Amino acid sequence: MAKDLDQIPTFKAVDTDGEITIGIDEAGRGPVVGPMVYTAFFTTDADEVSDMGFKDSKVLNKAQRESLYSDIHNSPFCGYSSEVLTPSDINKKMCQPLKISLNEVAFSAVRTIISRILNITQRGVKGVFVDTVGPPAKYKAMIAHSFPQIDPECITVCSKADAKYPVVSGASIVAKVTRDVCLERWIFKETHTEGFSGFGYPTDLVTINWMKESYDPVFGYPNFVRFGWETSKRIVEKKYPIHTPVHYKESGVCLGRIRSKYLAKKCIGDVPVW
Incomplete structure (x- = not known):
């Protein structure tokens, strides 16, 4: 494992000036075990990001994802904000008497990672691109309502955004690498439990x-x-x-x-x- 993967931070700033473009995606929504990770990738130079070779993390192998993550980690114009939702976090929300849907859990995570970017960077936002969860119009309305400082015309929410927009592909890569590291280094509190080596999906x-x-x-x-x-x-x-x-x-x-x-x-x- 590369040295810069020893610890995956939940926030990385950019070292360049200018407004930012944000891409949002997740990893681990479907699995029955392990955390779900939401990441907002952001950059001051979307044109340069287009030349970095980002693709949807699902079509990349582990070595390719880790190599591209290293490029993001070392780039002065690439940053990200991640929210790691543990299974316990998800269980508390979805199994309580007044259940919270997985989509609402996702919306809450997205609000958190965007807020963190805006509060820390104090930058203007040129565009937000999001891989949708549920109806795109509802998702876009949620972001527009939560962040009135972002022009609604600059918000794009659609399916397969991780394959269409490099900034969303960047978010997909960071989210997937973060989840992989969490899985590999998970510390079980239950002493009778053997380590986990599967993929986490119900079909596995x-x-x-x-x-x-x-x-x-x-x-x-x-x-x-x-x-x-x-x-x-x-x-x-x-x-x-x-x-x-x-x-x-x-x-x-x-x-x-x-x-x-x-x-x-x-x-x-x-x-x-x-």
């Missing part, structure tokens, strides 16, 4: 098998997992189907015993189910 068999093995019938999933995803729910329902509750007065009968991997590590035996 390595990910699904890891989730099945990591689920504890007493304590649930590790904090690396997004509980609200249908994939997470299906694994639990299939592995540990919900039984009809026993009335309190009849609860003296033990229905079975559950083995907890976490408790077993602490030399505690099976837990009875009443």
Whole structure:
């Protein structure tokens, strides 16, 4: 791993003068495990950025992404602002009684990263280009309403923006590299959990098998997992189907015993189910 990837900062400033052009994209929206990262890439020289060879991170391999990230890291006219949303952050928002949708979680992250850029750089904005989440018109209206200092005519929100606009491709690269580093260096609080080596998507068999093995019938999933995803729910329902509750007065009968991997590590035996 390159030296400049030892630590991925959540903000990098530009060292050149002038107004900025911003591109916004994410990494990790679809996976059932790991963080979701939103990044706003910004530059004072959009023409130079067009010549840096940026592409949507999904069509680049790991070595190519890391090489382009190094170019961004070392460029005086390239900067970025990232927001890392851990699975715990996502779980709290999406699993609370008044649920917050994933789109609203995304909008909040975008407001945060744009605000950080404007507050720190104190620059004028020539343009904002965004890879859409949900209806483009709603996304654009949210940005325009949140940042009245940005001319709405300068805001472009569309699908496949990461393949159309180099500034969005730059954001895609930074977001993906940041997420990859988070995955590689994740510290599990749960001592019974084995390290993760999959891709994180519901279609990835390595990910699904890891989730099945990591689920504890007493304590649930590790904090690396997004509980609200249908994939997470299906694994639990299939592995540990919900039984009809026993009335309190009849609860003296033990229905079975559950083995907890976490408790077993602490030399505690099976837990009875009443």
